[in-house]
Amino acid sequence: MSETTEINTKEDVMSLYDQYVIPSYLKNGMVLVQGEGSYVWGSDGERYLDLYPGWGSNPLGHAPVELQEVIQEQAKVLLHLPNNYCHPWQGKLAKAIIEKSFEGKCFFANSGAEANEGALKLARLVGSQKGRHEVITFKQSFHGRTFATLTATGQDKVHKGFEPLVPGFHYAEFNNLESVKALVNEKTAAIMLEPIQGEGGVYPATTEFLKGLRALCDEHGIVLIFDEVQTGIGRTGTWFGFQQYGVEPDVMTLAKALGGGIPIGAFVAKPQFADKMQPGTHASTFGGSPFVCAVAQAVLDTIENQNLLINVNQLSAKVMQRFEQLKGELNVIKDVRGSGFLIGIEVEEDVSLLIAKCMEKGVLVNRAGTNVLRILPALNIFEDDLMKGVDVIEEVLRDA
Template sequence: MDNAALIALGEKYVMRTYGRYPLALVRGEGARVWDADGREYLDFVSGLAVNSLGHCHPRVVAAVREQVGKLIHCSNLYWIEPQVELAQLLVENSALDKVFFCNSGAEANEAAIKLARKYAKEHRGPESYEIITMRRSFHGRTLATLTATGQEKFHRGFAPLPAGFKYVPFNDLASLRAAVGPRTCAVMLEPVQGEGGVYAANKDYLQAVRALCDDEGLLLIFDEVQCGLGRTGYLFAYQYYGVEPDIMTLAKALAGGVPIGAMLAKEKAAAAFGPGDHASTFGGNPLATAAGVAAFKALLEEGLVENARVLGEYFYQELERLAREFPQLTDVRGRGFLLGIEIDGPADAVVAACQERGLLINSLHGHVLRFLPPLTISKDEIDQAIAILKEALQEVLGQGAN
């Protein structure tokens, strides 16, 4: 089927919970994807930071093929070999001690919320259940993670929302300190906000948040679902800040495209969970964790984190150069390969113009262009993307200054 046929069938049979671009992607390899009409695109969306190894990385493909022939699923009533191996890799390469596996970032954040409440009730008292999150944050679409998300647009139509969440401005320590009360059990934030518009935490702010949590006996939760696993040029975003969380959530890139989520915790917090406190039927299944082992080893062994740090800085500088040519580009921000440009103009039109020229990017809130290339991207591919973006900006905004 071509694009038109697939879109027609999708409109007929699939719930309209997504605003979709008018093409159907059917194949991918590395940083390239092809639609049902055979057109090729350079993919700087990467499945919204999922395909950090590029599409169909050979190590992940081989691991999935092998595992499918051995054991696709078994219950967590039994020990699962690749699950244990992936947990070991995560713990030995992070500052956390134990891992709970699930199937998505939202589920990982649900697990973090439950663990924080359970821990607080044991260590701070039965009325300690409130979690402070940040304005512009995004933590998921379940009722609890939707409520944790500090963006009112995601809340509309779903009241009554669960109790137990407060919101404060990001990078504002005074507001956070004022929000802490006897019911507070944790602070939850993204070191680099992705969905909220690509905003990075200030280093001194995160260090002060860690100190505040220590002083008040609160858990510090880092949502690294989008910004973790090499995307910021560090294996985990917290490493740049020199701040260790008590709980960290991962998903997206963890299994190279296969659905998975993980909630990691320091021993003191992890000990609050006992058998029956939390579970997931498919969490940590053999197929997903075998893919995760292969993907994580590729991340560690193929220089991809360093590539994100070095070429991420090059990409940032090239975007800044474009911003000097086009005064409507008012701010370049982000870290590594999680970058955004604030645009005083129609961001969606720029996305469409890029797509017509063979580059996939996306927009946020109608005024931010977001770039999430795979960590395998080359300098030549960045240059190609910049050239296409410049043409698109010239079409939509008018000729640049230079």
């Protein structure tokens, strides 16, 4: 840990939260003061292996050297501009994203929820010319916490207390094409889903399902939106989750890993939809600033130059094999799911206990759904570190 890091006592830090911060997050009792790569240090000086840095938003780990330079340089050059000016970094980033995904154009925002809001607005704008405003999303999905995106989220617990919800949203069963067909009508503007449901419990879509949705949308003129906030930017072992399936959406949303730890959101729309948004239809003060675009560009360049997708695919295969083998041995493991570095282990046990035990042993893992232990390692994690983490998870599962 750096000697310059000023550490207040853990109690001081927590007491400030108690007094001044709205308690909308469940705290795990830890105060973290520094990070480097896949490791973080607590206020007690303890080092932890972080297997979900930034909830999937730190693809290069903590305090990556590759971003330190661009962050410092950009701070000296130009941080923020209103979007009625052009600057050299936004178009370049949009081009890089388009070249890695599909033909179209990008809009930049600040978070996953904001990216999804924009995508939903675009779908309604397109649909408004034909009297279409309804949106089909899926049970167990997660799309954010703003009004439209919490409504899009197919989980009652996320809706509770915020009714009435935004009208026009309907929920189908994930991986059940017939349940979608039953909801499609002449008012359907969009179908939105995560190619792998992340927060809901790491449930991958089947190829057959996504192909079926693509055909359904083509047949009825419905906008197909993939929420790639969690699955995008190399998480699944390809640049975007849809590339695992060979099924292209009309609109794709991004956030989390794109900024390498700096807030950013974006949506990408195919050309026939992108130009529907004309001046005055949508905006975001901080979206696509010189600062965040330069950082996001460095994230993409680093993933490319360091061949991190190869790292993800090679290490993911080893980890999945270990967990699959364990599943055959241990009754506590009900299922192992995921792709690349988005991996979920569904357990019979209370998963929060297992997570606490991993933490006691110096490894930070996360929960998804009700009983899924999820890991979202940095794309540049070293094999030794990842395997040490897997050893600890195995130990905890064996003791369960």
